[in-house]
Amino acid sequence: MAETKIDAAQRSKINLKVDIGGLILDNPILLASGTCGYGMELADLIDLKSMGAIVVKGISLEPRQGNPPPRIHETPCGLLNAIGLENVGIEAFKTKQLPWLREQGIRTIVNILGNTIYEYEKMAQELDGLAGVDALEVNISCPNVKEGGVAFGTNPQSAAQVTKVVKDACSLPIIVKLSPNVTDICEIACAVEEAGADALSLINTILGMAIDIHRKKPVLGNVFGGLSGPAIRPVALRMVWQVARAVSIPVIGIGGISTWKDAVEFFMAGATAVQIGTATLVDPSTSEKILTGMVDFMLRNNYHSIGELKIRE
Amino acid sequence: MTLQRFNLKANILENIEIRPDIFLMKVSAHQISQHAIPGQFCMLRSNLIDGYDPLLRRPLSIHRACKKTGQLEFLYRVVGRGTKALAKHKPGEKVDLLGPLGSGFHVKDHEIPILVGGGLGVAPLLFLAESLPGRKGVVIIGAVTKSQLLRLEPLRETGLEILLTTEDGSFGNKGLVTEVLDRLLTNLDNDAKRDVAIFSCGPMPMLRAIYHLCQDQGVRCQVSLETVMACGSGLCLGCALPARDGYVHVCKEGPCFEADQLEWE
Numbered sequence: 001m002a003e004t005k006i007d008a009a010q011r012s013k014i015n016l017k018v019d020i021g022g023l024i025l026d027n028p029i030l031l032a033s034g035t036c037g038y039g040m041e042l043a044d045l046i047d048l049k050s051m052g053a054i055v056v057k058g059i060s061l062e063p064r065q066g067n068p069p070p071r072i073h074e075t076p077c078g079l080l081n082a083i084g085l086e087n088v089g090i091e092a093f094k095t096k097q098l099p100w101l102r103e104q105g106i107r108t109i110v111n112i113l114g115n116t117i118y119e120y121e122k123m124a125q126e127l128d129g130l131a132g133v134d135a136l137e138v139n140i141s142c143p144n145v146k147e148g149g150v151a152f153g154t155n156p157q158s159a160a161q162v163t164k165v166v167k168d169a170c171s172l173p174i175i176v177k178l179s180p181n182v183t184d185i186c187e188i189a190c191a192v193e194e195a196g197a198d199a200l201s202l203i204n205t206i207l208g209m210a211i212d213i214h215r216k217k218p219v220l221g222n223v224f225g226g227l228s229g230p231a232i233r234p235v236a237l238r239m240v241w242q243v244a245r246a247v248s249i250p251v252i253g254i255g256g257i258s259t260w261k262d263a264v265e266f267f268m269a270g271a272t273a274v275q276i277g278t279a280t281l282v283d284p285s286t287s288e289k290i291l292t293g294m295v296d297f298m299l300r301n302n303y304h305s306i307g308e309l310k311i312r313e
Numbered sequence: 314m315t316l317q318r319f320n321l322k323a324n325i326l327e328n329i330e331i332r333p334d335i336f337l338m339k340v341s342a343h344q345i346s347q348h349a350i351p352g353q354f355c356m357l358r359s360n361l362i363d364g365y366d367p368l369l370r371r372p373l374s375i376h377r378a379c380k381k382t383g384q385l386e387f388l389y390r391v392v393g394r395g396t397k398a399l400a401k402h403k404p405g406e407k408v409d410l411l412g413p414l415g416s417g418f419h420v421k422d423h424e425i426p427i428l429v430g431g432g433l434g435v436a437p438l439l440f441l442a443e444s445l446p447g448r449k450g451v452v453i454i455g456a457v458t459k460s461q462l463l464r465l466e467p468l469r470e471t472g473l474e475i476l477l478t479t480e481d482g483s484f485g486n487k488g489l490v491t492e493v494l495d496r497l498l499t500n501l502d503n504d505a506k507r508d509v510a511i512f513s514c515g516p517m518p519m520l521r522a523i524y525h526l527c528q529d530q531g532v533r534c535q536v537s538l539e540t541v542m543a544c545g546s547g548l549c550l551g552c553a554l555p556a557r558d559g560y561v562h563v564c565k566e567g568p569c570f571e572a573d574q575l576e577w578e
Contacts, residue, residue: 034549041547044316045411057550065559072543072551077365079543083550086560230365258365281544282358282369283409284320 014298015305018052018272020250021198023135023173025052025107025273028306029263029291032254032277033058033111033137033177034083038097039104045284050291052273053107055201056097058139060112061119063089068221073210078231078256079278080208082222085113090126102132109175112166113139117152121165128170136172138162138197141179141204153179153204156191167196175252178202178243180232185239186246193247201252201275202243203236229278230256237269244270244310258286260293267309318546319344322360323410326384328402332460334391335433336400337376338408343383345412349375351441352512352537352569355412356545357387359398370409371395372542374437374514374568377467378413388436388464414545418535418569424510426450427497428473429490429523431515435463437537437568438514442471451476451497455490455515459483490515491522498530506532511572513537524572534572538563 016027033055036042048054066086073080088097093110101108110133114120120138127133140153140162152158159176167174176192178185180203189200205226210219218224236255244251253271257263258279266274279286303309319342327339345355356370377386391400402408418441420426426445430438435454442452452471455478456462462484468475477485478493486493498506513523514537527534540563543549553560554567555576561567 035544037548044318045320045546066550066553068555069553069560070541071553072541072549074367074369074541074543077368079368081543081549081551083553086550086553229368278368278543281549284411284544284546284548 010299011295014295014303016295018250018306020135020175020252020273021173023109023198027052027291028267028273029287029294030055030109030252030273030275031280031287032275033139035277035280038093039101039106039108040097042280042284043104046288048104048106051107051287053109053134055109055111055137055275056093056101057087058085058111058113059087059090059093059123060085060114061090061122063087063092070219070221073219073225075208075210075227076231078227078229079281080210080220080225080227081205082220082225084222090123094126094130098130098132107134108132109135109137111137111139111177117162117165120162121169124166124169124172128172133172135175136166136170137175137177137201138166139177139204141177141181153188154182156187159188160191160195163192163195163197173198175199175201177204179204180235180239181207186242189243189247193249197249199250199252199272200243200247201254203232203239203255206232206235228256230258232256233262237265240266240271241269257290258282260290260297263290263294264297264309267306268311270310272306317348318412318414319348320411321345322407323385325402325404325406325408327404328400330400332463335463336389336391338387338389338399338402340385340387340408340410341383342385342410342412345410346378346383346385347380349378349385349413349440350417351375351444352417352437353413353415354437354545354568355385355387355410355414356542357399358395358409359402360407360409361401362398367394367398369395369543370411370545371399372414372539372545372564374537375413375440376436377440377443388433390433411545415564415568416566418512418537420445420510420512423508424533425508427494427509427511428452429494429511429513429515430454431490431519432456432461433463434513434515434519434537435468436514438512439464439467441512442468442473445471445473447472450474453478453490453493453497455479455493457481489522490519491526494523495526498526498532503531506530511535520572521577524575524577527572535569536572536575537568538570539568
């Protein structure tokens with residue numbers, strides 16, 4: 001649990017509520033997909049209800065086993081991973097994890113991924129109208145699977161196509177998660193906005209690798225992996241700044257955020273909300289500490305809302 | 314799911330280099346000590362690390378837990394930057410501690426446990442041995458040479474039978490732990506074999522040999538595995554290893570597994 005709690009009276013002086021394309025959240029601190037399980041894996045360690053929302057581990061139509069090990073490797077100030085989207089599949093999620101999340105009253109954004117446009121459409125249809133699902137985050141940017149995922153996210157046409165199909169298939173707010181592994185992220189962001197996305201989240205991990213020089217082979221079983229953690233934060237911040245100025249839909253900042261100061265930077269760059277990922281793996285209570293620190297910063301500096309933090313040229 | 318884990322800053326009481334690069338750290342962590350069972354582990358990060366490098370906590374098995382004093386012990390080798398930072402700590406300083414994590418060993422009521430540890434594999438076995446007061450059982454400890462046989466004193470105090478072996482013959486039997494175990498099992502009749510169970514921790518080749526031995530002899534075997542981990546708490550799915558039915562996660566379904574559930578080749 002967080003070390004200090006801001007009392008209600010103080011907290012009422014600032015409005016932490018954010019509107020992410022129609023999804024209204026009590027605060028802008030979210031847990032990033034792939035670093036918080038389906039919530040129950042963290043429930044004894046933090047108060048999940050105090051988070052703006054959790055973005056559950058990416059779900060596919062069928063369960064996936066994931067990549068062969070090794071799947072992770074620590075790098076300077078960062079973490080390379082190639083988990084390979086191991087997940088329980090949508091049926092299990094609907095019958096087991098989702099009811100639990102709903103009972104707990106945890107705001108839930110479901111991250112979906114597919115091999116084909118049809119699979120994205122089917123997932124959106126299946127999740128539409130289900131109690132407990134607050135929004136979808138469309139993963140078109142996972143670098144760790146051979147087919148699907150990143151293939152959609154690196155091309156403006158296919159990114160727009162997936163977005164449109166998902167948007168038409170359901171009435172939920174649609175957040176599209178963007179890949180940094182592209183020449184011009186703003187081009188993709190604009191295409192996705194035009195196709196009907198309600199919000200964007202960025203960045204997914206940066207494609208990287210490591211080599212074991214003693215065994216003379218790549219460290220990761222998948223050869224390539226996605227780099228996350230503080231090492232990528234400046235890249236993520238730059239992309240959030242650029243995209244926030246290129247589109248008019250809300251942007252959720254992700255990438256190495258580990259302290260409240262990092263979060264404030266992303267809000268100043270133009271993010272409406274942020275997601276905490278790798279930092280939760282290092283310390284499960286990071287998101288609570290960030291929320292507390294943010295509120296304290298805003299009180300001390302006379303900010304009344306998240307929107308006031310944005311740097312406006 | 315009824316997980317009882319605690320994320321806290323623990324006060325370091327002792328941190329002694331008992332052999333070159335091998336440390337014994339004692340911390341005060343009351344809540345964890347009350348809930349820990351033998352075979353479980355904790356994730357530790359030195360508070361001497363200023364910034365994000367190294368980034369992740371390190372998994373260490375619980376060497377000892379005392380409910381009365383609220384103390385935990387960790388036996389660890391300095392292998393990289395994370396453990397190097399831990400080794401620098403002095404009493405009175407603090408570490409980030411998350412635990413207890415994962416599954417523990419499960420000794421059934423009727424079983425005669427045989428604990429088999431190679432090298433630093435003794436780390437989780439002392440806690441297990443101390444949890445079996447008054448029970449009949451055997452502990453087989455092996456190392457390359459005499460100076461690498463660790464923690465013999467507290468093991469002897471458990472009252473279990475202790476068999477020692479070194480590869481160079483500098484102390485106890487000359488040879489591998491598997492040879493000692495093989496002789497022990499071969500001398501048992503089939504009824505006795507049904508009642509013994511092996512609980513083992515050590516290098517992967519040793520565990521593989523023990524698994525095959527137990528398969529041949531028809532003896533139940535649990536092993537404690539070690540992998541690289543990021544979160545240690547079931548969030549990242551990074552510590553997957555191949556098993557009979559797909560992958561298992563060492564931090565969640567393990568680190569203690571029934572050996573016949575794993576894929577050994």
